[in-house]
Amino acid sequence: MELRVLEIAQNAELDRKPMYGFALASALSGDGGKSLTGHGTLYKALARMADVGLLETEWEDPEIAVTERRPRRRHYRISSKGVAALHASHPAPATAPHPIATLRPVQP
Amino acid sequence: MIALYDIPTSRTMSAVLRWVDFYTSFVPANVAQERCQELLSDIYEQLADGQQRELSQGAIDPAIASRALRGLPADLIWSRKHQRKGKKMNTSPATPQPSNAPVTIRLSSLVWVALAILALFGVATSITEFVEYGGNRFGYVPWPGAGNINTTVVQIVCSAVLLIPATFISVKRLIHHNARQA
Numbered sequence: 001m002e003l004r005v006l007e008i009a010q011n012a013e014l015d016r017k018p019m020y021g022f023a024l025a026s027a028l029s030g031d032g033g034k035s036l037t038g039h040g041t042l043y044k045a046l047a048r049m050a051d052v053g054l055l056e057t058e059w060e061d062p063e064i065a066v067t068e069r070r071p072r073r074r075h076y077r078i079s080s081k082g083v084a085a086l087h088a089s090h091p092a093p094a095t096a097p098h099p100i101a102t103l104r105p106v107q108p
Numbered sequence: 109m110i111a112l113y114d115i116p117t118s119r120t121m122s123a124v125l126r127w128v129d130f131y132t133s134f135v136p137a138n139v140a141q142e143r144c145q146e147l148l149s150d151i152y153e154q155l156a157d158g159q160q161r162e163l164s165q166g167a168i169d170p171a172i173a174s175r176a177l178r179g180l181p182a183d184l185i186w187s188r189k190h191q192r193k194g195k196k197m198n199t200s201p202a203t204p205q206p207s208n209a210p211v212t213i214r215l216s217s218l219v220w221v222a223l224a225i226l227a228l229f230g231v232a233t234s235i236t237e238f239v240e241y242g243g244n245r246f247g248y249v250p251w252p253g254a255g256n257i258n259t260t261v262v263q264i265v266c267s268a269v270l271l272i273p274a275t276f277i278s279v280k281r282l283i284h285h286n287a288r289q290a
Binding site: 020022026035036041043071 | 152174177180
């Protein structure tokens with residue numbers, strides 16, 4: 001789940017969209033929000049990821065929440081450590097320096 | 109607790125928020141407050157999303173309850189972890205105090221609640237066996253002792269023996285926590 005969270009957080013960062021708990025749960029479900037991740041499971045994972053520095057968290061400006069008449073959101077952003085971890089888990093497709101030399105000869 | 113803005117509350121939502129209040133009552137206040145606010149925001153967003161998609165309250169409530177139930181074990185683990193962290197911060201390991209007190213097993217309040225629920229389940233199933241099936245559920249014995257009236261008696265006695273202290277301790281600790289928070 002951590003990798004999916006990092007991917008979603010990175011995409012949100014690229015799209016300049018704020019990422020918060022429910023938005024993450026919806027994105028994680030991948031089925032239009034029919035089976036969202038359990039509260040405990042989601043927030044325990046997010047807390048753990050924030051603790052180890054994969055995510056950065058920040059509470060939304062209370063003024064925005066008051067204006068939109070809803071509770072404050074806690075925003076999650078992928079950190080540089082998170083980006084590195086994500087790249088490490090998805091290594092770029094290898095462009096072999098000597099592809100021909102590594103090919104085995106085809107047996108007739 | 110913060111009022112739920114423009115979205116009407118439901119019994120399910122109140123129950124989920126009460127559960128959040130309960131398991132966060134064991135952790136340091138600042139951690140508890142953040143968790144409560146985050147969950148409140150999440151539930152609000154789910155309600156707002158459901159209403160935007162024109163789902164009925166009957167569809168939204170079970171979805172919220174399902175998320176709370178599926179996350180229940182993780183909630184307990186999280187609470188226990190922060191409870192321990194809080195205790196470590198409050199006690200100095202450099203100055204252990206010698207004690208002549210007898211060695212007792214101190215279980216977490218959440219463990220007592222879990223035991224009370226388990227015992228209640230045991231009592232309920234054994235009563236069901238007595239009332240509906242007369243101690244022999246399916247008329248056959250799937251494994252030695254199963255469905256036997258003696259097994260049911262043992263089950264109800266053991267469950268009752270566990271239920272009484274577990275309920276007593278859970279309620280006592282809940283009152284204690286509430287008094288401390290007030």
